[in-house]
Amino acid sequence: MKITVALYAGLKARALAPQGASEFDLDIPEGSKIGDIIKLLDLPDDEVANIFVDRSIKDREFIVKDGQRVAFFPLIAGG
Amino acid sequence: MKWIRVNMSDLSIKVEEAPKKYEQMGGRWLTSSVVADEVPATCHPLGPLNKVVIAPGILSGTTAPSSGRISVGTKSPLTGGIKEANAGAKFGQYLKRMGYSAIIIEGQPKDKESRYLLNISKEKLELVDAAEYRFMGLYELSGKLASKYGKDAGIASVGPAAEHLLAGTGIAFNDIENAPARYAGRGGVGAVFASKGLKAIVTEAVTGQAAILNHELFETGRKKLLAALQEHAVTKPKGALNTYGTAVLVNILNEAGALPTRNFSRGTFDGAKKISGEAMAEAAAKNPKAGMMGHRCHPGCVIGCSVIYPDAQGKSHTSVEYETLWAIGANCEIDDLDAIAQMNSMCNDIGLDTIEFGDAVAVAMEGGLLPFGDAKGAIALLEEVKKGSPLGKIIGSGCGTVGKVFGVRRVPAVKNQGMPAYEPRVIKGIGVTYITTPMGADHTAGYSIAPEILGVGGKPDPHTNEGKVKLSKDFQATTCFIDSTGCCVFTAFAILDIPSGFEGMVEACNAVTGANWTTSEAYEIGLNVLKMEHQYNLSAGFSANDDRPPEFMKLEPVPPHNMVWDMADSELDSMWK
Numbered sequence: 001m002k003i004t005v006a007l008y009a010g011l012k013a014r015a016l017a018p019q020g021a022s023e024f025d026l027d028i029p030e031g032s033k034i035g036d037i038i039k040l041l042d043l044p045d046d047e048v049a050n051i052f053v054d055r056s057i058k059d060r061e062f063i064v065k066d067g068q069r070v071a072f073f074p075l076i077a078g079g
Numbered sequence: 080m081k082w083i084r085v086n087m088s089d090l091s092i093k094v095e096e097a098p099k100k101y102e103q104m105g106g107r108w109l110t111s112s113v114v115a116d117e118v119p120a121t122c123h124p125l126g127p128l129n130k131v132v133i134a135p136g137i138l139s140g141t142t143a144p145s146s147g148r149i150s151v152g153t154k155s156p157l158t159g160g161i162k163e164a165n166a167g168a169k170f171g172q173y174l175k176r177m178g179y180s181a182i183i184i185e186g187q188p189k190d191k192e193s194r195y196l197l198n199i200s201k202e203k204l205e206l207v208d209a210a211e212y213r214f215m216g217l218y219e220l221s222g223k224l225a226s227k228y229g230k231d232a233g234i235a236s237v238g239p240a241a242e243h244l245l246a247g248t249g250i251a252f253n254d255i256e257n258a259p260a261r262y263a264g265r266g267g268v269g270a271v272f273a274s275k276g277l278k279a280i281v282t283e284a285v286t287g288q289a290a291i292l293n294h295e296l297f298e299t300g301r302k303k304l305l306a307a308l309q310e311h312a313v314t315k316p317k318g319a320l321n322t323y324g325t326a327v328l329v330n331i332l333n334e335a336g337a338l339p340t341r342n343f344s345r346g347t348f349d350g351a352k353k354i355s356g357e358a359m360a361e362a363a364a365k366n367p368k369a370g371m372m373g374h375r376c377h378p379g380c381v382i383g384c385s386v387i388y389p390d391a392q393g394k395s396h397t398s399v400e401y402e403t404l405w406a407i408g409a410n411c412e413i414d415d416l417d418a419i420a421q422m423n424s425m426c427n428d429i430g431l432d433t434i435e436f437g438d439a440v441a442v443a444m445e446g447g448l449l450p451f452g453d454a455k456g457a458i459a460l461l462e463e464v465k466k467g468s469p470l471g472k473i474i475g476s477g478c479g480t481v482g483k484v485f486g487v488r489r490v491p492a493v494k495n496q497g498m499p500a501y502e503p504r505v506i507k508g509i510g511v512t513y514i515t516t517p518m519g520a521d522h523t524a525g526y527s528i529a530p531e532i533l534g535v536g537g538k539p540d541p542h543t544n545e546g547k548v549k550l551s552k553d554f555q556a557t558t559c560f561i562d563s564t565g566c567c568v569f570t571a572f573a574i575l576d577i578p579s580g581f582e583g584m585v586e587a588c589n590a591v592t593g594a595n596w597t598t599s600e601a602y603e604i605g606l607n608v609l610k611m612e613h614q615y616n617l618s619a620g621f622s623a624n625d626d627r628p629p630e631f632m633k634l635e636p637v638p639p640h641n642m643v644w645d646m647a648d649s650e651l652d653s654m655w656k
Contacts, residue, residue, distance in 0.1 A: 008330045009323055009357065022357075049312075050534050055336030055347070055639050057532075057541070071334040075312040077533050077572045078325035078356075078384070078401045079526055 001066035002027055005041070008073050011048070015041040028064065035060035037070060049075035080104075080180045083204060085197060087275045088127060088186030092197075092204045097180065103592040105137035107163045108563035108608050109181055110152025114161055115611055117183075120618035124156035124267070125244055125274040127187040133171075133235070133280075134182075136565015137588045140175030140289030141297070144305045145567040147172050147377035149235075149252060155266035157246040157435070157477055158494040158519040160616040164263035167376035167567055168252030170233030173282040175289040177201055188276040195276050198228070200283035209278045214239045216428040216465075217251050217259035224281060225257050231284035234259070237277070238430025241269030243467040245475035247435035248273075251427060254376055254385075260397040261376050264432040265521060266496060267477075293590040300586030304570070305381065307580025311573035313535065314382045320569065321373045323356030324386035325401035328500070329409075330355050335532055335541070336639045337505040339498070340409045341451055342441035343491040346502050346637055350414025354404045358416060359388050369395045382569055388420045396420040397427075402522075405500035406437020411444060411457060418454035422461060429465045431475060436461075438478035438497030446485025489631045494519035494621075504632055504642045506531050506541040511551035511646070515626050515654045517612035523568055525554035529575060536575030544646045548653055553602075560605035564588055613655060623652050 006023045007015055018024050028037060034051055038060065050073040051058050064070060080097040104112060110132040122128035131153050138146035149171030155162035174182070177199065188195075196209040212220055217238045224234050234253040241248035248269030251259035291297045308314045319327050332338040333351035340348040352358065363370030363386070370389030374397065375382075385398040399420050407419045426433045440457050443449065449456035463471030473484050478497040482490035491498040496519025503510025508527030516524035527550050530537035539546060561568055566584060574580035578598075585601045588594065596604070616625070632644040 006330075006334065008334075009319060009327050022352075050331065050532075052331075052334040055334060057335070057538075071330075073331050073334075074319065075534065076319035076323070076327045076331060077313040077529060077535055077569070078320060078328040079522060079528065079569070 001030055003064055003067065004069045005037070006069065006071040008071065009076050011043060011072050011074060014047070015043045017041065032064055033060060034058060034062050034064065034070065037064065043072060047074045048072050081178055082181040082183060083179055083199065084183045084185070085206070086186040087184060087188050087195070087277065090206050092206065094204070103594050104563065105139070105180065106134055106148060106150040106165065106563040106565050107152070107559060108604065109134040110150045110163050111161060111608055111612050113181070113183060114152045114154065115615045118154050120615055121620065122154060124154045124159065124271060129154050129271055131184040131268070131272050131275060132181060134180060135171030135175045136563060137591055139565035140172045141291060141587070141591065142288060142379065143301050143566070143587045144308055144379065144381040145570055146565045147379055148562070148565045148567060149263070150562060151250055151263040151268045153268055153271045154619070155268070155519070156270050157267040158496050160494060160519065160619055160621060161517055161612045162266040162268060163518065163562065164249065164265045164268050165562060166252045166261040166263045167380060168233065168261045169255065169377050170235055170252045170282050171565070172377065173233045173285045174199065176285040176287055177283070178290070182280065184272070184275050184277065187274065193276050194278045196278055197280040199280065201285065212278045214242055217430065218428050220279065221253055221257050221259050224279065228281045229284060230257055233282035233284070234279055236279035237269045237273045238428060239467070240464050240475050241273040241430040243472060243475065244270045244274055245464070245472060246270055247432050247439065247475050247477040248430045249432045251430065254397065255378060258397045260427050262427070262432065265434065266519065269430050291591055292593045297587050297590035300583040300590060303579050303583025304587065307573040307577040307583065308381050308570060311576060313572040314569060320382050320384040323360050324372060325384050326356035326359060326386070326399065326404050328401045329404060330357070331532060332501065335505070337502040337532070337541070338405065338409050339491070339500065339502045341412050342410060342445045342489055343498070343502065344489070344637070346505055346639055348409035348412070351409065353414045354408040354416050354419060359386055359399060362389055363387070366393060369393045374398060380567065382567065384569060390417040390420055396424045399423050402500050403433040403437070406434045407440070407457065410437050410441045412451040413454045413457065415454050418458065422458060425458070425461045429461065431464060434499055435477045435497045436474070438491060439474050439481045442478045442481045442487050442490055443474065443485060445489060446481070446487045448485060490629055492520060492629060494625055496520045501528055502637060503628065504637045504644050505640050507544050507646065508539070508541070508547040508550045510628065510644060511547050511651065511654070512555060514628050514651055515551065516555060517609070517616050523558070525551045525558055526568065526571065527551055527554050529572060535572050542640070542642065544650065547646070548650055552654055555609055556602055556606035558605065559608040560601045563604070563608065626651050626654070
């Protein structure tokens with residue numbers, strides 16, 4: 001199945017992203033958890049702090065469904 | 080404690096020993112206390128009975144990290160209630176090193192056309208005729224004052240929009256490179272300053288360290304706070320704030336469906352990536368001569384979240400912040416980073432608060448004055464504000480005024496102050512802060528975004544109401560204390576996760592004041608300041624009915640989450656019980 005991945009605030013440089021893209025489609029096996037995608041992309045696990053799936057906060061155990069948008073952030077703040 | 084009292088009615092300047100009750104105060108604690116004690120709550124904000132109180136924080140002027148905030152307190156012409164706005168700048172550091180803990184400006188000259196400059200140096204205090212600077216833009220003014228008083232002097236000044244006495248104006252403090260870019264921006268503090276006939280205050284550049292009673296304890300506290308700031312992922316060198324500036328938030332709020340867009344009618348903006356911190360960092364890397372990430376607003380800041388953005392023509396703009404990118408960008412559906420940066424610099428020049436301006440333009444767009452996304456039209460409106468045309472005066476008076484003039488019901492304001500860059504129907508805790516803070520809608524008053532969205536200091540569900548009044552109250556009370564220390568509110572990101580950092584901040588304050596506060600007592604001090612500010616507003620005529628969201632937020636679900644504001648009024652009222 002296919003999902004959309006978005007990488008922000010420096011994570012794209014730390015991942016197996018196609019040509020350093022910050023947003024791209026990704027084929028993953030059915031039943032994949034967020035944690036599996038982090039491994040698949042070789043993202044630095046300890047640096048991934050916030051994950052959003054279709055605009056809502058999720059954790060590494062969440063099972064992603066076909067067509068969903070998954071966004072990864074390191075620890076950031078501002079205001 | 081000494082403070083400077085300036086009476087603009089008779090142009091007298093006195094140095095006074097402050098009454099003992101103020102001895103340990105600084106920053107917001109001091110400004111709000113003096114306003115509560117000396118400014119009649121029902122006075123006209125632009126009249127002779129109102130005062131402007133300018134106070135550096137307890138630690139300002141010392142070597143405590145990121146402690147150069149300066150607070151401005153007054154009765155707000157925008158909200159009609161008490162106001163404290165603060166900025167990071169060398170101005171207050173110099174003031175404190177000269178031994179002054181505050182400037183109190185009162186009275187009003189009879190001649191409304193007169194302008195004065197208050198010059199504060201180690202040798203003398205003087206009011207100088209400043210007629211030549213009347214209605215001058217602040218970039219030009221900064222250059223002229225640097226030539227006269229030295230490039231390192233501290234400057235507080237107000238632009239033409241403030242001289243038109245508009246409620247959406249702030250006070251500019253010059254930064255290290257002398258740009259008038261560090262704003263005590265909100266609530267019309269600029270208009271009150273201008274109503275006193277003041278165009279600027281200059282403080283002599285003073286090096287060294289402000290008075291400290293216990294140097295050993297100060298060093299212990301300073302080192303603990305510094306260690307926390309240098310360790311935390313958000314505040315450390317090459318951390319998120321240092322690398323991308325505050326605008327690193329654009330994408331995460333967009334991914335959370337909580338980036339207010341098109342005058343608070345959606346929570347996502349298609350152009351978010353174009354106006355993000357990542358986009359600015361890319362531009363700065365391409366043109367390092369004109370651009371810079373990790374810029375510092377004042378000497379001694381160890382976070383460095385300020386940004387000098389280089390536009391396509393190679394012009395530098397300091398500092399393009401998240402709230403500005405959101406207000407003029409997503410909220411107006413403008414995705415042209417160069418146009419937003421240009422408007423940011425124009426706001427700096429004429430003295431406008433960028434949040435209130437962006438909210439006002441978005442409401443005007445909804446009212447049909449110009450289309451959403453019209454950057455050129457928004458720039459033209461800024462020219463009108465500068466001129467002081469009737470339309471410009473309407474825009475410069477804030478989103479509440481614009482809503483009334485153009486018959487727009489969707490006005491995102493509380494206590495007539497426009498909301499900042501977080502959708503309260505989706506992130507409930509920040510909604511409680513917007514609604515209940517005595518300041519009018521203000522994110523910095525109690526930044527619950529840290530745990531609700533960013534996972535700093537906890538991880539409560541942003542979509543639920545449960546526990547959010549307590550969360551906001553705790554943030555508001557702690558923020559009141561931090562705003563009194565002179566420390567940047569961003570130090571909170573580190574000390575929320577690293578308790579020894581907060582211990583260090585409090586110990587450093589004890590070393591300066593001679594107090595013996597614990598961290599719990601620091602919280603209580605902040606809570607008491609908050610209650611005092613709330614009481615002032617009640618005396619000014621506010622009631623529980625002013626602690627309410629705009630009606631449309633209860634009626635209109637905001638996509639993509641399709642949520643409304645659904646917290647009971649009685650729960651909001653529990654804030655003060």
